[in-house]
Amino acid sequence: MRTREPFDAPADAAMETPVGQPGPAAFGSDVVAETLRALDIPYIALNPGASFRGFHDSLVNHLGNRQPQMLLCLHEEHAVAIAQGYAKVTGRAMAVAVHSNVGLFHATMAIFNAWCDRMPVLVIGATGPVDAEKRRPWIDWIHTARDQGAIVRSYVKWDDQPASPGAAREALVRGKWIAETHPAGPVYINLDAGMQEAPLDAPLPPLDLQRLAPRIDHPPGAEEVDRLAALLRGAKQPVILVGRVSRSEQGWAERIALAEATGARVLTDLKLGAGFPTDHPLSLAPPGVFPLPEARAALEQADVVLSLDWIALNGALPARPAGVVVHVSLDHILHNGWSMDHQALAPVDRLIAADPDALVSALCRALGAVPRAVAAAAVPAPGPRPAGGAGPLVVPDLAFHLRAALAGRPVSLLHLPLSWDGAFWPFRHPLDFVGSDGGGGIGGGPGISVGAALALRGSGRLPVSICGDGDFLMGVTALWTAVHYRIPLLLVVANNRSFFNDEVHQERVARMRGRPVENKWIGQRMADPEIDLAGMARAQGAEGFGPVTTREQLVEAYARAIAVVEAGGVAVVDVRVEPGYTPAMAGALTRETKAEEGKR
Structure with missing residues (x-):
């Protein structure tokens, strides 16, 4: 998944600066906290819970509440939602901590939102102690589950329950890597409370993050690009459906260049972030939750439809499209038998399993389309005042x-x-x-x-x-x-x-x-x-x-x-x-x- 650098300065936490000086890692949870810092995670949103009290202490007294900085939330659902919103701008996974099974139950709706939105979130939970002999009566027992990840396994990309500090460190590296790899999504890592609080037997060797989590790109094949470029060159009434694409300015500029080079009309979706200028002359219709009549008419007449990971493609296309339909998506990788968010099968003539941004970039090169720089536009003044007079507000x-x-x-x-x-x-x-x-x-x-x-x-x-x-x-x-x-x-x-x-x-x-x-x-x-x-x-x-x-x-x-x-x-x-x-x-x-x- 392409990312952009976050703009944010560190949130003001002067009132939350711990006393004392951080020392060397001494407990399992210190290793977990250090790994988040090594992964360059700036924030961890959380609602406190005893199941991760060791981890909480490490964030404060081992890392000094910096990189990551804790963001206290009043509900676990908010914590995950904040991480989803952060990812929607940056494309990067923020961390979230939720308290055992009960906190995870609270968080499930927000995790499902992030799953359907294909946004990376690193959710860290806790359980146990797994060793029953170390559990306090009553409370530790009701906060322990045999398979806690089962609560969310159907709508996360991956989950794990590591049993040692070394395994926890690897799980966090793998989890962030999986979460941010296109198509992105949330992951869940469940930490044993006993492992968190146990003293380290010996320091762990350093990590080589670049070799453990190599970047994964999904470029289209050269032959596919050439065939599609030829198809678009010969098209008389092409339409581009801009679906799940990045917040990248480069991607934005290349989509404009592609549309202008081919004369394609472009439709965008109000369920997703901005993917194409909605007042551009080639914009087919204002974005909506459902395609408008003028968009449907254009799709019925289109001789080529290029879908850039459009959500619910079957609902946008005619029952029997007259033109060639090319769908560019990797979303099928995530489809499972529990959630129906994969939508109905659509009549597609060609599926290109690639990152839509990478496909558009390759098409621009093939067609000689040169993107222009993107300016940060200010909000334009509105047109005529809406009718209504002195009546109730609408x-x-x-x-x-x-x-x-x-x-x-x-x-x-x-x-x-x-x-x-x-x-x-x-x-x-x-x-x-x-x-x-x-x-x-x-x-x-x-x-x-x-x-x-x-x-x-x-x-x-x-x-x-x-x-x-x-x-x-x-x-x-x-x-x-x-x-x-x-x-x-x-x-x-x-x-x-x-x-x-x-x-x-x-x-x-x-x-x-x-x-x-x-x-x-x-x-x-x-x-x-x-x-x-x-x-x-x-x-x-x-x-x-x-x-x-x-x-x-x-x-x-x-x-x-x-x-x-x-x-x-x-x-x-x-x-x-x-x-x-x-x-x-x-x-x-x-x-x-x-x-x-x-x-x-």
């Missing part, structure tokens, strides 16, 4: 005024709600948007945003997250970590006081069964009492604004919140919007409903 109002308030600044969008329309905001740089949660796990947005904001520290970009109210409520305590470690972040809540996506589903079921759609809100609406979201933000130490109910309040709240973030703080703006989806999303859901009814 998501287009939220987006329009936020874009107007941020115009002229380099901004990274770290999370977007389902109600977002890709036409609201142009993406002109690979860090303009870092993608969704991956697994549809509500509650991941705040933690992922904190991790991405951490990675963006020092970049000059203002980190902005837009979350639904349900997502915010399940993840709000992740903001405490951002405040505590001085990680600037602006989080806007699109607060429709409902789990609205499920209202849509209830309406769909009611229509299919001939029952009253007026009842769709029951068991969905969060009212009576109204929840003070700004107050919940203030409880974490952030600045809270709202509830905002008018356009005049929105302009003022945005200005004040942006000033907080530019001064290094965390700000949350609670925007009360009417339930509903944009026309693009609503149309996609209507088509989905008709397709579902047609299968019955």
